[in-house]
Amino acid sequence: MDDRERRWSEWMRAGLAGDSAAYEGLLREIAPALRAVVRRRLAGYGAATAETEDIVQETLLAVHLKRHTWRPDSPLAPWLWTVARNKLVDHLRQRGRRVHVPIEDFAELIPAEPERPGTDAAEVERHLSRLPEKQRAVLSAIAVDGNSIGDTAARMGMTPGAVRVTLHRAFATLSARLRSET
Amino acid sequence: MKTDELIRGLARDERAGRAPETLLALLLPAGLLVSVLLFAGALHLRPELSRMLAEPRVLLKIGVSFALGAAACVLALRLCRPGADPRPAVALMLVPPVLLAAGVAGEMLVTPASGWMTALVGRNPRACLTFIPLLAAPLLVAALLALRQGAPANPARAGAVAGLMAAGFGASLYALHCPDDSPLFVLTWYSGATLIVTGLGAVLGRRVLAW
Known part of the structure; x- marks a missing residue:
């Protein structure tokens, strides 16, 4: 090692x-x-x-x-x-x-x-756009825009706990859809 | 979403899953409880069970089944952990068939060949093929739910091993009722029932254990 x-x-x-x-x-x-x-x-x-x-x-x-x-x-x-x-x-x-x-x-x-x-992750992008609206919005606010959990919660009128749950679900959904694609 | 952005998002997601071991330790007893209730509803303990438990052939029947459940449990957890070496657990899986083979050899040495076929067919092979899968079903559900937290390289294979685990423990339970004690009966019908549960585990595992 x-x-x-x-x-x-x-x-x-x-x-x-x-x-x-x-x-x-x-x-x-x-x-x-x-x-x-x-x-x-x-x-x-x-x-x-x-x-x-x-x-x-x-x-x-x-x-x-x-x-x-x-x-x-x-x-x-x-x-x-x-x-x-x-x-x-x-x-x-x-x-x-x-x-x-x-x-x-x-x-x-x-x-x-x-x-x-060298290139974008085209498939991830495609599945991302089809996520449930709330999951997509939270993921985009935190990952793409770089907002904190707290800011995102305040902006979207959610509790920080709900933002955390939604963020985790967004990743799980994204991963599942990438996997089941044929 | 650029990879850098994905990483930023992932780092802010602090929720983690639970290790399959932890979940299995919770769910398997729950599954077992359901199996015991099914047993209580549909079957009964064989008469004079406590005396029978001193009988080598009864002990072998229960021992082989339980050893299969335990070894498959170890292997299934190994298969769900990326990078873990499954070989020691695979070696453990050899214990139940070797035990059973020894039992069958012993049976064939001490009983006349004319009685083998009667012993093999036994009194109630159909009950064996019905109730072992039935008693194993709740255990299979519990095992698959726990293993969903894992990351097996081959989901069908991990599901099949979960099926072996469920069949082993289910058969140990059924053995407390089963009146047929010949290792020849166990070799034929317990293995048949195990095969059914294993196949079911593979089919389900392929779907539910993919990650």
Whole structure:
């Protein structure tokens, strides 16, 4: 386990304990690592790398929604690469491509270069626009506009608790719809 | 929504799910309670159960079933945890068939071949095929609800293992009623009932355990 992986595990532990800054730092650091692996795998299968950002976002959603399945006493990296591999396989399968992706391909250490997304996550965007109105509004206010839970609650006439519930539901709905798409 | 924006949103969502283990520890006893009520409503404990529990063939029947439930429980939880190595749990799954095979071998050594077929067919194979799946059903529901919190690489497989768990515990319960004690009967009909529940678990798991 190298320093980066040790840091990831620490950040996830802190995140699960309620440190959202550490958690955000973790997601910001794993995103480019995921992007690099996914792009390389897609290119390896001769699949369009235009779908990279969709798969990165689907994986981040899965990491978030399933983070309680990670054991805090184990290293984060094997868990993360398994989630990433499963999301890539699901994504390709839904599009009729049967692939065998050995987990070893994900476990390689890639330098986390400050790579920028080349394209938008078109599918995520499409499903986002079809979310129930309230979920879409809350998600957009917090993620896209960068408002706090409190500001969003005041602006939308909701309690902060209701905003939190709606935000979580929005992510769960988005993830479920991305998964069931054929 | 750019990836940076998604991350900002995710970091503000502090609600997390519960570990499948935690949920299973709550739901499995609830499922078991329903199964026990079904048992009480439809079946009865076999006569002289306490004396029968000293009988090796009765112990084997209950032991094999319970071992299957327990091993499948461990494996199902492993399969729902990304990156966890399932191999030790898979090895554990070998215990029930090995126990049963030993029992069948013993039975064939101590009883004459002319009685094997009668023992295999037993008194009530249909009840076995009906009641084991029935008693397993509440346990399967409980297991699938708990495992929904997990992230299995293969949802159908995880569902099948949940089915094995439910069938194992359901059969342990049914064994308290079942009058047929031959390991040959267990091999045939308990396995048949287990197969039904396992198939059901796979079909349901494919749908409800996808994430």
